[in-house]
Amino acid sequence: MQVLKFGGSSVANAENINKVIELVRQALSKDRTILIVSAMGGITDMLIQAAQSAAAGDESYKEKLQQIEHRHLEAVRALLPLTGQSSVLSAVKTRCNEIEDICSGIFLLGELSPRTQDKIVSYGELLSSLIISARFDSLGVPNTWKDSRQLIRTDSRYGHATVDFVRTNAQILQYSLDNPSVSLFILPGFIAANDNNITTTLGRGGSDYTAAIVAAALDANPLEIWTDVSGMMTADPRLVSNPRLIPNISYQEAMELSHFGAKVIYPPTIQPVMKKGIPVWIKNTFNPTDPGTVIEFETLHNGGGSIRGISSIPGIALLSLEGSGMVGIPGFSKRLFEALSSQQINVILITQGSSEHSICVGIDESNAAAAKIAVDNAFGPEISTGTVEPLIIETGLSIIALVGDHMKSHPGVSGKLFGALGRNGVNVRAIAQGSSERNISAVIAAADVRKAINVLHEEFFETSYKQLNLFITGAGNVGRRLIAQLLQQRSYLQEHLRIQIRVIGLANSRKMIFNNEGVDLRNWQEQLDKGQPMKLDQWIAGITSRNLRNTVVADVTANADVASCYAALLQKSISVVACNKIACSSVYGNYRQLKDLAREFNARFLFETNVGAGLPVIGTLNDLLRSGDKVRRIQAVLSGTLNFVFNNYDGKRSFSEVVRQAQDEGYTEPDPRLDLSGTDVMRKIMILARESGEKTEMEDIGNNSFMPESCMQGSVDDFYKAMSKEEAHFKALFQAAEKEGKKLKFVAQFDNGKASVGLRHIGPEHDLYHLYGKDNVVLFYTDRYSEQPLVVKGAGAGAEVTASGVFADVLRVINS
Ligand code: ADP
Ligand code: ASP
Ligand code: MG
Numbered sequence: 001m002q003v004l005k006f007g008g009s010s011v012a013n014a015e016n017i018n019k020v021i022e023l024v025r026q027a028l029s030k031d032r033t034i035l036i037v038s039a040m041g042g043i044t045d046m047l048i049q050a051a052q053s054a055a056a057g058d059e060s061y062k063e064k065l066q067q068i069e070h071r072h073l074e075a076v077r078a079l080l081p082l083t084g085q086s087s088v089l090s091a092v093k094t095r096c097n098e099i100e101d102i103c104s105g106i107f108l109l110g111e112l113s114p115r116t117q118d119k120i121v122s123y124g125e126l127l128s129s130l131i132i133s134a135r136f137d138s139l140g141v142p143n144t145w146k147d148s149r150q151l152i153r154t155d156s157r158y159g160h161a162t163v164d165f166v167r168t169n170a171q172i173l174q175y176s177l178d179n180p181s182v183s184l185f186i187l188p189g190f191i192a193a194n195d196n197n198i199t200t201t202l203g204r205g206g207s208d209y210t211a212a213i214v215a216a217a218l219d220a221n222p223l224e225i226w227t228d229v230s231g232m233m234t235a236d237p238r239l240v241s242n243p244r245l246i247p248n249i250s251y252q253e254a255m256e257l258s259h260f261g262a263k264v265i266y267p268p269t270i271q272p273v274m275k276k277g278i279p280v281w282i283k284n285t286f287n288p289t290d291p292g293t294v295i296e297f298e299t300l301h302n303g304g305g306s307i308r309g310i311s312s313i314p315g316i317a318l319l320s321l322e323g324s325g326m327v328g329i330p331g332f333s334k335r336l337f338e339a340l341s342s343q344q345i346n347v348i349l350i351t352q353g354s355s356e357h358s359i360c361v362g363i364d365e366s367n368a369a370a371a372k373i374a375v376d377n378a379f380g381p382e383i384s385t386g387t388v389e390p391l392i393i394e395t396g397l398s399i400i401a402l403v404g405d406h407m408k409s410h411p412g413v414s415g416k417l418f419g420a421l422g423r424n425g426v427n428v429r430a431i432a433q434g435s436s437e438r439n440i441s442a443v444i445a446a447a448d449v450r451k452a453i454n455v456l457h458e459e460f461f462e463t464s465y466k467q468l469n470l471f472i473t474g475a476g477n478v479g480r481r482l483i484a485q486l487l488q489q490r491s492y493l494q495e496h497l498r499i500q501i502r503v504i505g506l507a508n509s510r511k512m513i514f515n516n517e518g519v520d521l522r523n524w525q526e527q528l529d530k531g532q533p534m535k536l537d538q539w540i541a542g543i544t545s546r547n548l549r550n551t552v553v554a555d556v557t558a559n560a561d562v563a564s565c566y567a568a569l570l571q572k573s574i575s576v577v578a579c580n581k582i583a584c585s586s587v588y589g590n591y592r593q594l595k596d597l598a599r600e601f602n603a604r605f606l607f608e609t610n611v612g613a614g615l616p617v618i619g620t621l622n623d624l625l626r627s628g629d630k631v632r633r634i635q636a637v638l639s640g641t642l643n644f645v646f647n648n649y650d651g652k653r654s655f656s657e658v659v660r661q662a663q664d665e666g667y668t669e670p671d672p673r674l675d676l677s678g679t680d681v682m683r684k685i686m687i688l689a690r691e692s693g694e695k696t697e698m699e700d701i702g703n704n705s706f707m708p709e710s711c712m713q714g715s716v717d718d719f720y721k722a723m724s725k726e727e728a729h730f731k732a733l734f735q736a737a738e739k740e741g742k743k744l745k746f747v748a749q750f751d752n753g754k755a756s757v758g759l760r761h762i763g764p765e766h767d768l769y770h771l772y773g774k775d776n777v778v779l780f781y782t783d784r785y786s787e788q789p790l791v792v793k794g795a796g797a798g799a800e801v802t803a804s805g806v807f808a809d810v811l812r813v814i815n816s
Contacts, residue, residue, distance in 0.1 A: 001178070001220040002027060005036040005189060005211035009228040010285040011128050012041035013071075014078030019285055021135060023226065028141070028183060034214055035143075036189040037132055038207040039124025040075070043068060044190075047099070047121045054103040055112035061103050069096040072127050079135045088134045092127060099123050114158035118191075118201045122149075125188030125207065133186045143184040149199055151176050152192035152213060160203035161192060162268065163213055173217035187214070205266035212280075216272035223273055223280045225265060230284040231293030232257065232264055235310045239450050240457045246293050246309060250405050253308045254280075254295045256439045260401035261311040270295070298405075306410035307460045309403050312449050316348065316397040317368040318430060321375065322358040325387025333359055339378035343370045349399060349432045349441055360430050362443055368393050397429060398449045401441040402456065408437035417442070420459040423602045424549045425573025426452045447547060455549040465498045468814045469548040471505040473539070474557035475528060478579055479508070481803035482556060487521045489807075499814055504551075505542060507534050509559075514542050540565050544572045552604075552813050554806055555580045570597040570605060577809040579609035579802050585683035588695050604816055606809040611684045612638060612776040614801035614808070615794050621691050624782055624790070631692050633781040634750040635767075635789075638684045640774035640797030641668045641675035642746040647772065651738075655730035656723035667774060667797060671716055678703050678746065678757045685748035688778075689755045696755055704758025706733060706746075737761040743769060767791060774798060 004027055006020050020037075027033050038044075050064035072092045080088060102120055106112050125148075133145040151173055154161035163169055177185050189207025192200050202209045208225055215223040232254065233243035249257075251274040258267040264282060273280055273295075283292040326332045333352070336359060340347060349362035363371060375391040382388035407413050414433065417440060421428060430443040444452055458466055470486075472479055486501055493499045502518030511531035513519060519527060532538075543553060553569055555562050555578040563582040570576060575598075578584075584591050584607050598605040611617045624631065637643060644662045649655055659676065662668050668675050675681075682701045689696040708729055711722040723730075737744045742761040745768050749756050762768050767779055767789065776796025779789035795801050 001034065001218050002031045002222060002224065003034045003036065003211050003215040003218075003220045004224045004226060005207055006038065006285060007207065007225070007227045008038040008041035008044070010226050011037050011039075011132065014075045016285065017075065017079060017132060017135060019288075020132070020226070021139065021141075023285065023288055024136075024184070025141065027224075032180070032183045034177060034185045034187065034218070034220065035132075036187050036207055036211040036214065037125065037129050038189050039121075040071060040128050043071070043124040043128070044121050044204070047124055048117065050099075050103055051106055051112050051117055051120045054107040055110060057107065057110055059107070061107065062100075065096065065100055065103060068099070069093070072096070072131065075131055076134070079131065080138050084134070084138050088131065091130060095123055095127055115156075115198060118158045118161075119199050121201055122188075122191040122199045125190045129186055129188040136184065136186070141184065142182075143186050144182045145186045146176060148187045148189070148191050148210060149193035149197070151187070152210065154192045154194055154200045154202070156194045156196075156198070156200065158200055160206075161194070161200035162202075163192070163209075163272075169213060170217035173214055177214070178218055203266065203268070205263065208266040208269040212269040212272045215278050216276045219276060219278070221278055223278055225269075225280060225282050226285045227264060227282065228284065228286060229264060229282075230287055230290040231282045232262065232295075232309065234308070234461050235453050235457045236262065236312070239312070239453045241454075242462070243457070244461055245291075247291065248294045248296065249308055250298060251295055252438055253403055253405055256401070256403040257309045257311050260399060260403065260439070260441065261313040262309065265295075306406040306413060307402050307404040310453055310456050310460070311401055311403065312453055313348065313399045313401075314446060314449065315365040316362050316395075316399050316443060316446075317365040317371070318360060318362055318394045318397055318443055319368075319371055319375065320358055320360045320392040320394075321379070321388065322392065323382065323386075323388030324357065325382050325385075326359070327357055335378055336361070336375060339374040340371055343367070343374045345371055345374075349430065349443065351430050351432050362397070362399060362430065365395050365397075368395055394429070396446050397443050398446045399441050399443055400449065400452050400456070401439050402460070403439050405438055407440070414440055416459055417456065420455045421452055423573070424451060424455050425601055425603070426455070451547050451549050458549070465494075465500065466814055467550060468499060468501045468810070469504045469546075469551045470501055470810060471507075471543050471551070471553045472503060473507050473553060473555045473562050474559075474580075475506060475508040475524075476556070477799035478556040478802045478806065481799050482554065482806055483521050483524055485803055485807050493811075497811070499811070501810070504546065504548065505539070507531075507539050509557075510534055512539050512542070514546075516546070536561055536565065540568055543569065543574065547572075550814060551575065552577055552810050554578075554810060556803075556806060558582070566594050566605065567597055570594060570601055570603045573601045573603045575604040575606070575813045577604075577806055577813065578607045579613075579806050581607070581610045581683055581687070583607075584610050584687045584690070585698070588690065588697055591690055604813045606812060607687075608809050609802050609805035610687050612778060612792065612794075612796040613798060614803075614805035615776060615778070615792050615796055617688070617776075617778050617792050618691055619812075620778075620790065620792055621688060621780065624780065624784075625692065629785075630783045631750075631780060632783070632786070633752075634685070634688055634692075634748075634778065635781075636685065636688075636748045636776070636778040637745055637768055637771055638748050638776050638778070638796065639675055639678075639681045639746055640776065640795075641672065642678075642681070643771055643776070643796075644774060645676075646744045646746065649730070649734060649744075651731050651734045654724060654727050656720050656727070659723065660720065671719075673707070673712060673716075673719055676707050677712065678705055681746060681748050681757045682755075685750055685755045685757060689750050689753075692750065694750075694753055694755075700755065702754070702756035702758070704756070706759040733759065745769075745771070 050061040053061040136143045189210040232246045235243045255270040258265045280295040345367045352359045426448045428442045433440045505514045512534045513531035551574045566576045608618045649658045742763045745762040747760045774797045777793040781789045
């Protein structure tokens with residue numbers, strides 16, 4: 001004897017029902033079969049809506065009922081030959097009229113009791129099972145339809161009745177169904193009756209439970225639950241994009257997963273079959289050859305380490321009972337739970353700290369108001385004397401749960417869980433872990449559920465593959481190269497580093513675009529041109545509201561407004577990678593705040609390209625300091641522009657011509673005075689000083705500027721004119737150095753806590769002497785590198801290397 005149960009989507013229409021019939025026929029060739037069916041998909045909901053509308057005095061219930069009737073009549077017409085239709089059509093119509101009669105009663109009374117609602121929804125399963133039975137008849141497959149209400153006795157908890165007379169039930173079921181002359185019984189799932197023969201239902205999703213009760217009573221083997229997914233998945237496929245099939249799972253794990261929201265199986269289903277050790281198969285009606293999941297006793301673990309799956313329950317309210325009067329006094333929890341149970345409120349999660357100062361329980365949000373009244377009443381005397389506070393209720397929460405039998409023998413699971421949530425800014429409100437250690441649950445904001453489940457899924461099941469969600473602000477010289485590099489490295493990153501970077505948003509100063517699946521980088525320019533107008537606040541809101549895991553925002557602009565948004569991002573645990581120097585070179589307080597926010601909210605704030613473009617300058621400095629070295633002195637040539645200018649100026653061509661060439665070749669800032677005045681170099685050495693732990697501001701940095709005052713006024717044109725007039729000054733500078741056999745270098749220095757910049761004569765013996773093109777060089781003199789400095793040298797400007805530095809920072813975020 002085998003029991004096959006088909007869910008709502010499997011019997012949603014004539015086409016699907018035909019698939020079911022085919023599968024059952026194949027099964028019949030193996031063994032006698034009991035077929036349990038759900039209502040046609042969506043019908044239970046529609047029946048409930050119709051009844052509720054009627055109770056609210058809303059006549060639209062009639063339309064709903066018509067739709068319900070229409071769907072069933074349509075299925076009958078499609079499934080049965082004309083000659084066989086009329087009796088079934090009239091049976092369907094008769095039942096639909098009964099529903100209509102009950103609803104008009106509800107409408108007149110303006111009242112819908114749970115008992116009446118059960119009566120109404122029972123028609124869903126009655127109708128579907130009758131139609132399916134008729135279809136078998138029409139195909140000449142003998143079958144016997146049975147009314148489950150005569151076979152399964154429940155208590156009277158309408159809406160979610162339970163079967164409490166297992167023995168009696170087993171006897172009735174055996175007596176009625178263990179009949180060797182019938183090879184196919186067909187039963188409506190979900191519905192049953194109490195001792196007084198009043199219709200009850202077994203709770204939403206309860207057809208699974210019907211099937212388990214029947215299988216257990218008859219010692220059937222196996223029980224097959226046929227649905228619209230190919231088995232139990234490691235997480236809800238509607239929430240996670242690449243869930244994995246769980247090939248086998250223990251009864252206990254399946255029970256935990258389903259209790260915590262894995263809707264694929266109704267939780268009470270497991271108990272009866274576990275008692276009898278009946279294996280349960282979850283199979284896909286629409287892909288019947290897929291292997292599916294088998295639920296049985298102990299199972300082998302494959303993938304995911306000690307974790308079998310992740311699930312979530314929405315609509316949770318957290319109740320906190322707090323007060324000094326509770327400490328050390330027994331009986332408080334008992335009274336709290338009594339107050340809740342007096343209102344039939346089911347407690348889903350409990351936590352109590354050892355201080356006993358507060359007890360916290362999670363319940364269904366819909367019960368929150370009733371809980372408040374009941375608990376505040378129960379603790380009325382203590383509340384009035386102030387020893388206990390009125391019950392605190394928080395709503396808008398969900399529970400997420402990690403489930404696995406073998407968690408207890410694997411330390412570190414909770415560390416990994418909370419670490420991953422923390423890194424992604426998911427705030428945990430309450431935690432529970434049963435001593436069975438089969439489940440760790442955490443209460444989090446409902447808005448964070450999708451992100452949290454994806455983060456955890458990645459952490460526990462996709463260790464080989466991480467996804468990074470990138471938003472790029474700026475699509476100029478650096479931005480477009482960054483995009484080109486991302487595109488070029490895509491397959492390398494996937495194959496070798498197991499990282500997938502998706503550009504979810506892209507903006508320049510005029511336009512912005514978002515694409516949750518990732519912008520196609522092959523034609524980003526066209527897409528961006530057609531994007532919506534760039535509004536910075538909307539751009540930032542677009543990033544934060546998406547609430548995606550592993551989010552990084554790359555700022556490849558030089559814009560102060562963009563830099564002013566970092567704090568808002570870091571506070572949402574979104575990492576920021578900037579080649580924009582403005583934030584780090586603004587007042588110290590701002591720089592410090594951003595670093596602190598990054599630490600507080602577990603995000604990264606990285607700006608390697610602020611100094612020396614792609615050269616690993618800040619990273620090297622950080623590594624030295626972290627490993628316990630002390631920086632004594634930093635000497636550096638940090639301006640590609642100044643380097644270019646002094647490498648090319650030989651007193652023959654005019655200084656202003658050389659500067660013009662530097663500008664034409666793209667080395668300089670749009671206003672070259674920012675480079676020539678040394679301001680840009682000051683910013684860079686200030687950032688290095690700050691990273692070394694010094695609280696430095698721009699005005700603390702000495703600048704021995706070589707630019708005559710006359711050059712620094714007016715427009716860029718005025719600047720070039722003034723420079724021509726000052727040629728003698730520049731020539732004198734050059735010759736003074738040449739006379740000593742030295743070169744002019746604009747050197748930044750950080751020594752003994754003091755930073756300064758200025759023009760120097762550098763001889764051929766010095767590490768700063770041999771610099772070509774746009775090279776930068778940084779010399780770190782430290783305790784460990786005391787005689788010869790640690791030298792970082794190479795191209796220190798240019799879009800390509802800057803983009804690669806930004807890219808490296810982005811990868812640093814995910815590897816941290
Ligand atoms: P049926 O109508 O066949 O009883 P349900 O809708 O009750 O089907 O359950 C199947 C659905 O459960 C799937 O379509 C899927 O969206 C959802 N689901 C939630 N969590 C999981 C999970 N961990 N594994 C598989 N399915 C899940
Ligand atoms: N039809 C019922 C429901 O939708 C029971 C079931 O499908 O299992 O909840
Ligand atoms: Mg179901």
